[in-house]
Amino acid sequence: MKKIYTMLMLAVLCMGVLSACSEPPKPEDTLKKYLSHWQKKEYKSMYKMLDEESKKKISEKDFVKRYTDIYSGIEASKLEIKMQKQKEDKEEEESEKVSLPYTVKMETLAGPIEYTHDMNMQLQKKNDSEAWAMEWNTSHIFPDMEKGDRISASSITPKRGQILDSEGNPLAFNGTAAEIIIVPEKLPAEKVKTLDPLSKLLGMTTEEIQAKLDQPWVQPHHGVPIKKLELEDPKVKAAIALEGVDFQKKETRLYPLKEAAAHLTGYIAPISAEKLEKLKGKGYSAQDWIGEAGLEQVYEEQLRGTSGGTIKILDSEKQEKSILAQKEVQNGKDVKTTISSKVQLSIYNQLKGDVGTSSAIHPKTGDVLALVNSPSYDPNQYTLGLSKELYQKWKNDPINPKLNRFKYVYAPGSTLKPLTAAIGLENGTLNPAEEMKVKGKTWQKDKAWGDYKVTRVTDVPSVNLEKALIYSDNIYFAQAALKLGEDKFTEGLKKFGFGEELPVSFPFTNSSIGNGDGMSQGQLADSGFGQGKVQMSALHVALSYTPFLNEGNLLVPRLDQAKEAAVWKENVISPETAKLVSADLVQVVANRNGTAHKDAYMKDLPLAGKTGTAELKAAGEDKGKELGWFVGYNTQNPSLLISMMIEDVEDRNGSHYVTPKVKNVFVETLK
Numbered sequence: 001m002k003k004i005y006t007m008l009m010l011a012v013l014c015m016g017v018l019s020a021c022s023e024p025p026k027p028e029d030t031l032k033k034y035l036s037h038w039q040k041k042e043y044k045s046m047y048k049m050l051d052e053e054s055k056k057k058i059s060e061k062d063f064v065k066r067y068t069d070i071y072s073g074i075e076a077s078k079l080e081i082k083m084q085k086q087k088e089d090k091e092e093e094e095s096e097k098v099s100l101p102y103t104v105k106m107e108t109l110a111g112p113i114e115y116t117h118d119m120n121m122q123l124q125k126k127n128d129s130e131a132w133a134m135e136w137n138t139s140h141i142f143p144d145m146e147k148g149d150r151i152s153a154s155s156i157t158p159k160r161g162q163i164l165d166s167e168g169n170p171l172a173f174n175g176t177a178a179e180i181i182i183v184p185e186k187l188p189a190e191k192v193k194t195l196d197p198l199s200k201l202l203g204m205t206t207e208e209i210q211a212k213l214d215q216p217w218v219q220p221h222h223g224v225p226i227k228k229l230e231l232e233d234p235k236v237k238a239a240i241a242l243e244g245v246d247f248q249k250k251e252t253r254l255y256p257l258k259e260a261a262a263h264l265t266g267y268i269a270p271i272s273a274e275k276l277e278k279l280k281g282k283g284y285s286a287q288d289w290i291g292e293a294g295l296e297q298v299y300e301e302q303l304r305g306t307s308g309g310t311i312k313i314l315d316s317e318k319q320e321k322s323i324l325a326q327k328e329v330q331n332g333k334d335v336k337t338t339i340s341s342k343v344q345l346s347i348y349n350q351l352k353g354d355v356g357t358s359s360a361i362h363p364k365t366g367d368v369l370a371l372v373n374s375p376s377y378d379p380n381q382y383t384l385g386l387s388k389e390l391y392q393k394w395k396n397d398p399i400n401p402k403l404n405r406f407k408y409v410y411a412p413g414s415t416l417k418p419l420t421a422a423i424g425l426e427n428g429t430l431n432p433a434e435e436m437k438v439k440g441k442t443w444q445k446d447k448a449w450g451d452y453k454v455t456r457v458t459d460v461p462s463v464n465l466e467k468a469l470i471y472s473d474n475i476y477f478a479q480a481a482l483k484l485g486e487d488k489f490t491e492g493l494k495k496f497g498f499g500e501e502l503p504v505s506f507p508f509t510n511s512s513i514g515n516g517d518g519m520s521q522g523q524l525a526d527s528g529f530g531q532g533k534v535q536m537s538a539l540h541v542a543l544s545y546t547p548f549l550n551e552g553n554l555l556v557p558r559l560d561q562a563k564e565a566a567v568w569k570e571n572v573i574s575p576e577t578a579k580l581v582s583a584d585l586v587q588v589v590a591n592r593n594g595t596a597h598k599d600a601y602m603k604d605l606p607l608a609g610k611t612g613t614a615e616l617k618a619a620g621e622d623k624g625k626e627l628g629w630f631v632g633y634n635t636q637n638p639s640l641l642i643s644m645m646i647e648d649v650e651d652r653n654g655s656h657y658v659t660p661k662v663k664n665v666f667v668e669t670l671k
Contacts, residue, residue, distance in 0.1 A: 027098045027121050028083065030132040034119075035081045035102055043067045051122055051133035058136075070141060074153045074311050074325075075109040077281055084116065096123040098132075109155045109285070110309035110325035117143045142324060148316035151324075155285065158305030160253065161332035163265055163295050165341045166367070166561065170256060172265045172296060177252035177384060178236045180245065181223035184213060187244035194242045201235050202227045203387045228252055228384040253289070253383040257341060259376035260348035263404040264339065266294020267379035283307055292382070293404075295335065298506055305332035336561040338367035343640070346668045347372045350661035356646035357405035359539040360665075363546055363633050363641040365565045366555030368504065370642075371539065375401040409509045409535035410645060413612030413655075414472045415629045416530030418581050419544055420480050421465055423492030425577045429483040432465040432580060436476050443475045445482065445521060452522050454478045454529075469584045472595045472611060474529045481528025486519050489527070493534075495572045496544050496554060502537070503568055504557040511536040531614055542643040543568075545631055548582040549638055551575040585609060586635060599659035600632060605666060607632045611655035626650040628658040634670060642666075 030049070037045040043064040047055070050063075058066075070076075084101035098121050105114045120135040138145045145151075163172040180202065187194055195206045202209075209226055218224055228250060229236050239245050255265050268289040276284055283306060284290070290304070291297035308329025313321040340360075347358045351374035360370035377394055381387075394401055424430030439461055442453040456474045460467060468476035481489050490498075493513050502508045514523075514533040526532030536544070539557060546555040554569040573581075585608040588594040589601050595611040609632030616625045628649035633641035642662050649657045 025123075025130055025132055027100060027123075027132045031083055031100050031102065031119055031121065031134075034134055035083060039079050039081045041067070041071065041079070049134055050136045051124060054134065054136040066141065070151050073151060074113075075285060076106045078105075078107045080105040097121070107281070108309070108311055108325055109153060109307065109327075110311045111327040113142075113311070113325050115143055142313060144313050144322045144324075146315075149321060150314050150318075152310075152312045152314050154310055156308035156329040157288075158307055158329050159331040160268070160289075160305065161299075161303040161334045163299070163303070164334055164336045165339045165344075166337065166369075167341070168336070169341050171261055171337065171339065171341070172253060172255050174251055175254035176231055176249050177228040177254070178231050178233070178247045179228045179250040180226045180236070180239050180247050182209070182213060182226055182244055183221065183223050183246065184218065184244070185220035194244050198226070198239060198242055198245060201239050202229075203389055205389065208388065223248065227387075230254070230380065230384070255379045255383075257344060257348075258378045258380060259352075260345050260372070261339075261341075262294075262376045262379045263373045263406065264294055264344070264371045265379060266296040266298075267292055267382040268296050269382050289383075294379075295337070295506070299335045302335060303332045306330040338362075338369065338558055338561055339371075340369040340669075343665065343669050344370040344372060346665045347642070347644070348374065348376070350664055351644070351646070354646045355399050355405075355648065356644065356658075357538045358642060358644040359406060359537075359542045360640060360642045361539075361542050361546075361555075361557065363549045363555075363638045366543070366546065366558050366568075367565065368539070368557050368559045369640065371406045371506075373403070373405045375399050377401045406538055407506070407508050409511055409537050409540075410627055411531050411614035411616065412534060412536045412541050413530040413614035413627060413629050414474070414477075415541055415610050415612035415631045415643070416534055416536070417469060417472065417477045417528075417612075418548065418585060418610055419493065419496055420477050420484075420489075420528045421469065421584075422547070422573045422577050422581050423489060423495075424480045424484055425580065426492065426573055427484055427488050429488070430465065430480050435462045435464045436468070436473075436479060437462050438475050443478070445525070449522055454525055465580075466584045466587060469581075469610070470587050470591050470594045472588075477529040478525035479528075481524050482521065484528075486524050489524065490514065495569060496547075497540065497568065502540060502543070502557055504539075505560050505563075508537050508539060511540045530612060538643045538645055541629070541631060541645075542641050545585075545633065545641060545643075547572045548578050548585065549633070549641075550578070552578045582608065589632070595655070596630065596632070596659050599656055600630070600663045602663070602667075605671060606635045607663070607666060608635050609633060609662075611659055613649070613654040615650075623650070626654060628652075628655040630655055630659040630662045632659075632662050632666070634666060640666065640670060 034046060034049050047060045047063045081102060081104050084103055086101060099118045101116055101118050103116045121132045122135060123130055124133045138147050160174060162170050165171055195209055199206045199209055212226055213224055236247055240247055253268050269292045271284055271288045271290045276286060291300040308327050310326045311324040315321045343360050347370050351358060351372060354374055356374055358372045361368055381390060441459050442455050444453045454475050458471045460471055463473050463476050490513050498511050498513050501510060512535045519533055523532045527534045543557055547553060552571050552573040552575050553567045554572045556566040556568040558565050588610055589596045589607045591597060596609055600607050609630060612629035614627040626649050628646045631643045642665060644658055644662050646658050
């Protein structure tokens with residue numbers, strides 16, 4: 001019985017297999033498979049599904065190359081290929097030839113292309129098996145194409161928008177440079193007579209120049225681009241005096257303020273393969289330039305515009321047969337900033353030679369007038385042609401000219417004291433008239449502090465708020481912070497924007513107070529006078545003074561003129577507190593005992609402000625490096641507020657090294 005059951009099961013299985021084997025293949029399934037290979041750009045797999053007659057007309061190598069070259073040339077992306085539904089036709093179903101419709105959609109450099117076409121298929125028999133195969137011809141690349149036709153694709157690069165200052169003067173624009181070229185056949189027999197002096201003029205090695213001359217496309221009579229220089233550069237005249245050297249005018253992105261605004265404007269550079277892959281589908285090509293830093297990077301979308309292009313079918317005579325896609329070029333839009341080139345240049349000239357940073361704003365509107373760093377670099381070198389030698393020099397420089405210091409945070413030192421005072425006044429823990437009585441230059445809360453003591457510069461036995469700001473008394477503001485306590489002190493600073501992103505179209509590091517793990521009494525005391533755990537950017541330091549000039553309102557830093565001037569935080573402090581602190585800041589400069597009097601007082605251009613010194617001392621060090629600060633603004637019709645920080649002022653009289661530089665900017669720009 002068991003044997004009979006087994007035989008029956010085998011019979012049923014064989015009948016199933018025979019039934020399956022006898023079922024003819026469906027053309028729809030085959031076409032779907034072919035279209036799937038096509039959508040994935042698996043051209044070799046597509047070729048294997050062609051009928052024998054089609055394979056006689058084109059080799060696999062040529063088939064793959066044709067699709068690869070055309071799709072690459074038109075920058076085809078987002079390829080979507082689907083079989084169309086059709087009405088059932090019993091006669092066609094039983095035929096050995098069918099025609100099935102399909103639709104192709106793709107994005108290209110000239111915009112979208114979409115078409116519907118029919119695929120003729122035939123049932124081929126081979127070795128007792130049947131399979132549907134494609135009857136391929138050139139029209140399956142594009143329906144209007146015939147044998148001998150070719151595709152022409154051209155793109156039109158948009159003109160990049162300019163970056164302008166508040167008066168419409170360019171900070172970055174599309175100018176003209178002198179491109180130094182060498183015509184190989186015109187070089188002297190001893191090439192070294194030209195290459196040696198040219199390499200010195202251009203800041204390149206002779207090997208770098210020779211590498212350009214050795215490129216495979218170079219012809220003896222063609223000019224070979226070596227490097228671009230500014231048209232007015234005297235090196236142009238010296239270069240073309242050399243045998244075999246000439247120049248041609250070339251449109252180039254230029255930065256007229258050079259080092260003075262490098263970290264602000266940033267620069268453009270050829271797009272890297274990595275970025276091209278990351279930005280796939282956003283219209284970039286391998287030949288494009290892209291914003292790599294500063295405003296060029298921040299406003300890339302607005303500045304770059306949209307490339308235009310045309311894709312045509314040309315016949316064997318290279319005559320236009322039809323246009324497959326066409327897209328108008330859209331040039332980039334200008335970015336008009338609030339920057340004052342005059343203030344930017346003036347501050348840079350004061351900082352030049354030092355390591356530091358500075359920000360300037362209009363204290364009544366919040367307009368950002370300057371963002372400056374020193375040391376700096378010339379952004380034009382990226383668009384003219386950065387040599388390996390200069391790149392290495394910048395890279396290995398210990399003071400790092402490429403570092404964008406204005407976006408980072410530092411200990412603000414005594415420039416924070418007006419904020420500590422304002423927070424104390426608002427919380428009722430500070431009475432401006434009450435005098436602190438301390439003898440000597442050091443103080444500690446109790447013996448639990450061990451060896452640590454708060455130190456002040458001037459021994460003033462009796463100090464109220466006004467005197468504390470005039471003399472910049474660390475002990476007074478340490479006690480003010482301790483009276484507030486950590487919670488009220490930190491909450492007060494948060495009202496000034498601590499811990500938040502600055503609402504400006506540029507990436508700044510957030511100013512901070514502590515790191516969330518609490519503060520000791522000593523750290524709270526130090527933070528009260530701008531050391532301890534307080535960190536601020538130069539721009540935020542400047543902004544934090546705007547409540548003192550705007551009845552307690554903290555202003556939005558406006559860098560883009562397309563945006564409206566606005567208040568960031570209302571009623572950070574009361575108008576009464578703002579008026580009181582502002583009056584005391586006037587005395588810091590006007591009073592003969594004020595820390596800024598000697599360096600910043602001007603009868604005809606009165607300033608108010610605050611000096612500051614922050615000591616950066618590692619554990620175990622008796623003396624550390626110092627940051628010197630000064631924040632100042634003009635008091636008569638206030639229109640300029642500057643915060644400036646310079647590093648390593650410990651042997652240069654601290655903040656007194658910085659204050660005259662800020663004063664000089666006011667003289668140069670407002671007088």
